[in-house]
Amino acid sequence: MAPTRAGRPRTDHAPTTHDLTDPRHETTAQTRKNPMKPTTPTQRKALTLLIAVVVALSATAGFAGAATTTELTVSITDDDNTIEPGETTTVEIAVANADNGVGAAELGVELSDPGVGTITDVTIPNAPGSTDNNITGGGAAADIKYAFANNSDTGSVTIVEMTVQGASAGTTDIEITENSQTGFLAVFDENGAGYTLDTIGSATLTVNTPPDADAGPDQTVDEGETVTLDATASNDPDGDSLSYSWTQTGGPDVSLSDADTANPTFPAPEVTEDTALDFEVEVTDTVGATDNDSVSVTVQLAAPAAANFQVSNLSAPSSVTEGENITVSADVENTGGQTATKSVEFRLDTDGDDSIDDEGALASQGVELAPGESTTVTFDNIDTSGLSGTLTHGVFTVDDTETAQITINEPAAADFQVSNLQAPENATQGDAIDVSAEIDNAGEQTATKSVEFRIDANGDGFGDAGDVALSQNVELAGGESTTVEFTDVDTNPLAPGTYDHGVFTEDDNATAQITVEAPPEPPGDKETTVSLQPADQTTAVGVTATYEIVVDSADGGVGAAEISVAVDDPGVAAITGASAIDANASEQVDVAADGSSVDLDYAFADTAETGSVAVATVTVEGASAGTANLSLAPTETNDEVLVFDENGAPYDVTGTDGAAVEVQAVQFLVDDLEAPEKAPVGSDVTVTANVTNDGGQAATQTVEFRLDVEGDGFGDDDDVVLSQNVQLEPGESTTVEYTDIGTGGLAPGDYTHGVFTENDSATATLSVEEAEEGPPPVGNFTDAPTDPDDDGLYEDVNGDGQFNIVDVQALFANLDDETIENYPDAFDFNGDGTVDVVDVQKLFTEYSDQ
Structure with missing residues (x-):
């Protein structure tokens, strides 16, 4: 169908403007209580006049004009567009792409075959102010006209809901036509602008009676019997031809010969008990309507054969020594059809006739087996004492026997x-x-x-x-x-x-x-020296270093010692502890309160026997930059350094060697300070800086953001606004960030601020300025505009403390005012960067929605 401009009749000529004041369209608006009541010519005239008024008023307000191009769609709410005779369905007519709502419309609806279905009701959603709807032709068609509807502004908008009732089997098209009273097909937005209709949709309704499925009576059959399923009793009330689809819904799986016919077949399976097989048939007519029915087939169990215990795979040694215990096993299988419990026996030929059928059981077990089940029966610890020669033996059941021979040998004497x-x-x-x-x-x-x-x-x-x-x-x-x-x-x-x-x-x-x-002569004293190793170390303030106490010439290990270690300047490096290297040794450690020395006594250590042997460790911690010396000395209760081997023999300590420690200061350097130069009072600022560990050891320092509020330098504790602890490896750098630094407590002026570590700082100046005020009064109003909802936009244009239609008029009347031009951000309601009549329309919409 060719596109039609809403508000114009569809003709084969060039479209012309549809005049809503044409006397041919004058009707009187019908009351909302009875929307289907026929209207008089006077009522239709009144409704047409109302629609004309809507268009005229909208044009006067400056909003009239051509609405968007769209299409009218027809949809049936039933998923498959199909109902049964006597059933009803809802048909919806919608504007596919509304822009500013759908306020009024004139159209008609026709059914191509009223013998299939009839229109029984027409409803206009969204409570229009006036309607004129008539069902004609005994439900074959309807004329629809309404105005003053308030619905969704955009998207798909349903403008008509129509009830159609199925009459008889068949199909009928549902088509949109011109209103037979006015000859017009027209749709208007809520401002009276006509939509251009580029497509007029339609729908097809199918009325159909579903078929009646019949899967036939339940059946009882024997194992192996051919079973025929029968759905030939199924029928269709409309006389449609039927198709069939069988599925199995229960029981052991079987294969149907042809599941798409009325009479598929299958062989009844073997079963262990009476077993039900369930099937369902789905019958489908030519329209696609379906019906289902089910049937059950019971397969009867055949009488089982008696239990039969067969013996195989006899396992036993071929020869043993007399007196040994042996193990004999065999597989027993029930080849019959019934479950049974039977005796399984181990027997030995004692009369020399090579048969065990006439012998008694040396061991037996009661074994229960289901049909087809098998098990291995084992006879353990069969005593061969008192037996000799070659003997026949085996496993016996009442149904079967398996035998073998075993040779019993005389045992050899103990050796x-x-x-x-x-x-x-x-x-x-x-x-x-x-x-x-x-x-x-x-x-x-x-x-x-x-x-x-x-x-x-x-x-x-x-x-x-x-x-x-x-x-x-x-x-x-x-x-x-x-x-x-x-x-x-x-x-x-x-x-x-x-x-x-x-x-x-x-x-x-x-x-x-x-x-x-011969035992050796008692040895004399052994000589050795004792040293601290390594001889020199470098550490940093707050970082520890460990030294080993080494017996330089051990002979027989170093099982015990009494040694003191002292540092000449605990202000540079302090001793924090000592310990024997052998964790199982018994030790006593006494560290001086000022860290200047430690006494270590230990015993029962297990060390290397000879050579240079490390016997203990001493830990020192850097206190300040500088160099300190460590020395070995006797403990407080001794006159000399005492060292003993692992047998308790003393060493003659002929000398000691100390060590030195250099303590370096760790420097955290600050650079790349980033901060705003200006900020209004009450705003928040962010400051960042780069901090680098310039020392040779890892360390943690406090990094502070300071602000000189009083202008007297950074000596006051109050200058520290924020701080954080920063850990850095040697040479490592990181960026510290201080966010949400408030300026609300600062008077306007210049302030020095910066980032500080123990060793370095970086500073800058921040200018705090008066906060910018809102716009002055607009036009001839005496009060300045206000922002009622604090969104940065000044909806209260006239400054009277309220947001109403007067503010919309004030903005429209003062678009060229100096305040509006100097403060565009305060009145840019649609956010496009300019203030014009579109912002007036946006403000009016906000007023209407509140």
């Missing part, structure tokens, strides 16, 4: 073999030594035998009873082994020399030699 002799090759006379050996029973019988440690003290071999130093009885099963230990064997009775010794059983022995040496 205690000796190996892996462990003993020292050398010992000092008087030492207690330990000797051990591995004893293995290489025979098959269990036995208890004596195991002896012997030493040939007189050199004539091991035949003397006096050679037995120690002995113990050991019991071992066949193939079992153990380690025999002889501990704390005393060597005092042995003169220095070399002796044969060993571990003996009645079956075997293992021997070796040991050399017994």
Whole structure:
């Protein structure tokens, strides 16, 4: 359909302006109580005059003109545009793209086939001030006319809601036409401007009676039987042809031969009990309406076969030694169709006929198996004592038997073999030594035998009873082994020399030699020096350094010591602690209150035996920049530095070497100060600066933002406005930021401010100015405008303390006023950077919406 300008009749000629005052359109507005009541010519004239007045008033107010281009749409609220005979649905006619609402309209609606459906009601949403709606042709059409509606200003706006009732099966088009009373199809916005209609929509309503599905009666069948489903009793009241779709909704899955026919088939599955299979058929007519019905098919269970326990996979050793316990197992499977519990037995042929069917059970188990189920039956710890020769054995059930042969051998005598002799090759006379050996029973019988440690003290071999130093009885099963230990064997009775010794059983022995040496003469004092290492360290204020106390020439470890460490200037570096390096040592530490010294006593330490041995650590902390010396000295209760080896023998300490520590100051430097040069009183400012650790150690310092309020310099505590702790690695930099610094308490003037650390600062000047005032009075008004909602825009243009229509008129009348021109930001209500008649319209809209 060609685009039609709203407010003009649709013709085949060039469009002309639609005159709402044309006498042909004069009607009287119908009351809202009965919008479908036919109107008289006088009423229609009145309604047309009202619409004309709306247009005229809007033009007078300066808002009339062509509205936007849009389209009229027709939509049916039912999702599929389909209803049944006797059902109703709502048809909506809408302006697709409204701009300033839809205040008035003239149009008609027609059904292409009133035998399919009829119009029963017409409603105009949004409470129009006047309507003139008529249903004509027995519900085949309707004429619609209304004015003074108030609805959504933009977007899709529904202007007509129409009720249509289904009459009989079929389809009918719903089309928008000219109003048959006026010959016009026109839509106006709320200011009376006509919309240009580039598209006139329509819709199609389908009236249909759904089909009636019938899945047939429930069925009962046997396993393996072919089942036919039957939906041929389904029908359609309108006589439409039907399509079918079957789905299975319950029971074991089956495959339908053709699920899209009325009579699909499937073979009934095997089941373990009577089982229901559920199916549903969906029947669809040519319009797409559907109906569903279900049917159940019960598959009956066939009578199961009796339980049958079959035996297989017999597992047992082919030969064993008499007396051993053996394990025999076999798989048992129920190949029948019923669950049962039966006895499964291990039997042994005792009469020599190679059969176990006539034997009694040596072991048995009751086993329950479901049809098709299998299990492994195991007989543990079957004793072979008293058995000999080759025997038939097996696993027996009443249904089946599986047998094998086993040979029972006589066990070998116990044989205690000796190996892996462990003993020292050398010992000092008087030492207690330990000797051990591995004893293995290489025979098959269990036995208890004596195991002896012997030493040939007189050199004539091991035949003397006096050679037995120690002995113990050991019991071992066949193939079992153990380690025999002889501990704390005393060597005092042995003169220095070399002796044969060993571990003996009645079956075997293992021997070796040991050399017994004379005890050494008591040693003299050992000399050493003691030092602090490293000799020099560098640290920083607040940072610790650790030194080791080192025994320079250890021989026999350093098991204990009593040492003091002192610092000559605790104002530069103070001692904070000391500790033995061996965490298991017993220690006592006494640090002087001023950090000038520490006494360390420790004992029972386990250290390296020889060479340079670190025995303890001392920690110092930098206090101020400078150099301090550390020295080793006797503790308060001693006259000399005491050091002992791990046996308690003292060292002769011939000298000590101290150490030095250099303490460096850490400097936090400030640069790149960023801050505003000016700010009005009451505003908030942000200040940033770059802080760099120029020292050689990591440190934490307080960084402050200061403001010299009194103009007397930065010496007052009150000058510190904000502060934060900053941690930096050597050479690291960071940006500190101070936000929301308020100027409300400052008088107008210049103030020095800056960012300060312990070592450095950066400063600047901030000019605090009087806060800017609002605009002066507009035009001839005596009071200055005000901002009632504090949004920065001065809606109260005339300054009387209220926002009303007078303020809209005041702005329109004074667009060229000096105040308006000098303070555009205060009156730019639409935010486009200028103040013009559009801002007047925006202000009027705000007034109307409040």
